[in-house]
Amino acid sequence: MGDAGQFKRVFAKPQRFDGGGFLVVARANGLGRARLGLAISKRCCSRAVDRNKLKRIARESFRARAQRLPAVDVVMLCAPKAKQLTNPELFSGLDRAWQKVLGKIWVDS
Template sequence: MHPAEFSRVFDQPTISADEWFKVLARPNDRGYARLGLAVPKRKLKKAVERNRIKRLVRESFRLNQSNLPAVDIVVLAKSAAATAERSVLWQSLAEHWRRLSALAGSF
């Protein structure tokens, strides 16, 4: 996604949040879901932590993309994600994807 497309998602998003992630979504006209990541150094100090989170989010999105509505999604990682176990983060993302799929009719 380009910077202008990120800004568009941040302007009027549908939000799903928990202890580990904040997920913003906004409908697009592409016909498929797209993913953007915001994993700030301020929240996750070490590059290895940021990269682990990004890999996990991308893989979860890839496996669930076909079930998602046509939306642009920006996933923001929170500080707690750095120390959380993979299985906890995986379940958290699955719940976010489920919420977005349930909201498909309201977009």
């Protein structure tokens, strides 16, 4: 996802899922494939190295499941507790969120 309008569309009627250190917000997109947007703020992690680590983990988790995901736009927001979690804890939280996304019935609206 590239521009602000695409992010606004997701936030207009979102489905929210807890992802441990992330809040996963999703909405059907009607494009036939899943897309990822990241919103990792300085308020969440002040150091750039920490923000980049969270982005890498989020992207890796998304790529591992992108083929199985329905046609949805997914935006991942950082929770303040994320910088205290270990990588396995972050991946575990995202795994739970992806299971919830996969279990949801999506209708493009």
